[in-house]
Amino acid sequence: MAISHASPGQVIDVSPLGEHLVESKTIALFKSSDIEVIRLVLLAGKSFPPHKVSGEVTIHCIEGAMSVSAGGVDSSLRAGQLIYLEANVLHSVNALENTSALVTIALVK
Template sequence: MAIPHALPGQAVDVRPLGAGLAQEKTRALFKSADLEVMRLVLMAGKSLPPHSVPGEITVHCLEGSLVVTAEGRSHALGADQLLYLAGGVMHDVTAVEDSSALVTIALRR
């Protein structure tokens, strides 16, 4: 079964998940030829291993607390903070607290 994605012109709720956070999983909200947006869900102490993507990305912490390490620097993100990374930058993400974030990826063709 395909994962449902938002259609052009369709509103998507990206409010913090609050009490429902622990029951959610990371999922793509939409993907087009040039852009992908996903909600990242990480529980405290969990992390994404070092990786990179070809296009620029933003990580907008919606709730909780994350640390993004890129180019030898750690960036602490709390709720309502956003981090921009250039394309191709190796980075990892660790949840300090149960967290969700909106991740935007500019796709390179």
């Protein structure tokens, strides 16, 4: 089944999920020729394993708390905080609490 992405001009709600976070899943919100935006949902103790992407990345913590390991440096993010990662940097994410985040990836052509 194809993933339904937002259309240009469509409003996307990225408010905290609150009590619905535990039943929510990670979802790609949209993908264009230049960027992809994903709502990442991780429950406490879960992680996204080490990986690289060819474009620059931002991770904006919407709710909860997470640790981001990138290039050998560990950083903690809480709601309202954002981290920028350079392209091709090995990174991973670990949820310290039930967490949702907005991940933006610059797509390299």
